[in-house]
Amino acid sequence: xxxxxxxxxxxxxxxxxxxxxxxxxxxxxxxxxxxxxxxxxxxxxxxxxxxxxxxxxxxxxxxxxxxxxxxxxxxxxxxxxxxxxxxxxxxxxxxxxxxxxxxxxxxxxxxxxxxxxxxxxxxxxxxxxxxxxxxxxxxxxxxxxxxxxxxxxxxxxxxxxxxxxxxxxxxxxxxxxxxxxxxxxxxxxxxxxxxxxxxxxxxxxxxxxxxxxxxxxxxxxxxxxxxxxxxxxxxxxxxxxxxxxxxxxxxxxxxxxxxxxxxxxxxxxxxxxxxxxxxxxxxxxxxxxxxxxxxxxxxxxxxxxxxxxxxxxxxx
Numbered sequence: 001x002x003x004x005x006x007x008x009x010x011x012x013x014x015x016x017x018x019x020x021x022x023x024x025x026x027x028x029x030x031x032x033x034x035x036x037x038x039x040x041x042x043x044x045x046x047x048x049x050x051x052x053x054x055x056x057x058x059x060x061x062x063x064x065x066x067x068x069x070x071x072x073x074x075x076x077x078x079x080x081x082x083x084x085x086x087x088x089x090x091x092x093x094x095x096x097x098x099x100x101x102x103x104x105x106x107x108x109x110x111x112x113x114x115x116x117x118x119x120x121x122x123x124x125x126x127x128x129x130x131x132x133x134x135x136x137x138x139x140x141x142x143x144x145x146x147x148x149x150x151x152x153x154x155x156x157x158x159x160x161x162x163x164x165x166x167x168x169x170x171x172x173x174x175x176x177x178x179x180x181x182x183x184x185x186x187x188x189x190x191x192x193x194x195x196x197x198x199x200x201x202x203x204x205x206x207x208x209x210x211x212x213x214x215x216x217x218x219x220x221x222x223x224x225x226x227x228x229x230x231x232x233x234x235x236x237x238x239x240x241x242x243x244x245x246x247x248x249x250x251x252x253x254x255x256x257x258x259x260x261x262x263x264x265x266x267x268x269x270x271x272x273x274x275x276x277x278x279x280x281x282x283x284x285x286x287x288x289x290x291x292x293x294x295x296x297x298x299x300x301x302x303x304x305x306x307x308x309x310x311x312x313x314x315x316x
Contacts, residue, residue: 073093099143
């Protein structure tokens with residue numbers, strides 16, 4: 001058995017009779033789908049349309065669980081609580097009570113005595129198994145920490161090293177799936193389409209109003225999506241989330257995710273669609289200064305663009 005824990009991910013738990021309806025007014029996706037056992041990818045944004053967090057929602061019997069980087073759990077909880085008002089919903093950081101593990105493929109699940117789900121999400125005895133995506137053969141396993149089947153490390157293995165290895169493998173798989181993430185360094189930098197969330201069914205354009213919806217809808221319908229999330233191969237080196245970079249073709253942008261490989265580094269970065277373009281103010285963000293134009297400096301990198309499992313077009 002192997003360690004599959006993803007300790008860099010935290011959990012926000014939503015409970016109460018109004019939990020789903022509360023989230024419906026806050027997030028970019030249609031949370032009514034949770035009632036049918038669907039899992040959802042969604043953005044939580046500011047009124048100006050800037051993404052505060054990218055959430056993976058799981059309809060667990062103990063409450064709706066939102067998976068996101070642990071480093072932004074508390075500020076996200078605090079921000080959401082400001083909008084509860086009279087809604088019957090409890091929002092809490094459940095990162096210490098709920099464990100999150102990631103499995104690469106059905107065989108990995110079976111090796112730990114877990115049955116791959118026939119549906120997007122199944123739950124048994126409080127242990128939930130959720131498929132990451134329709135075209136992604138990975139699974140989250142979530143449950144109460146004390147009873148969660150996370151695997152056992154070999155007796156001579158360092159738990160910290162095992163956890164880092166699992167995290168790097170998971171983040172690399174996210175990069176190859178073109179799956180975006182927001183960390184503390186990149187909060188409120190991008191609108192949802194810049195993170196390709198419209199390409200990953202992370203936005204509902206028919207659900208009605210939610211925080212940031214006006215900017216997201218205007219960006220989509222006016223065809224003002226000039227920057228997108230790209231997958232890159234980078235040389236080995238010291239990289240940082242939120243780092244400003246400049247490609248040889250003149251495009252400037254920001255790193256949003258990276259992971260080491262045998263040949264160097266793979267990364268996701270928000271970049272202009274057009275070669276030679278730097279980010280411009282008003283690019284789908286209601287006239288706010290672009291994150292690239294406000295960068296103090298950017299590093300010119302010898303990057304190679306790698307394919308994504310979905311298409312990007314200038315029209316969005």
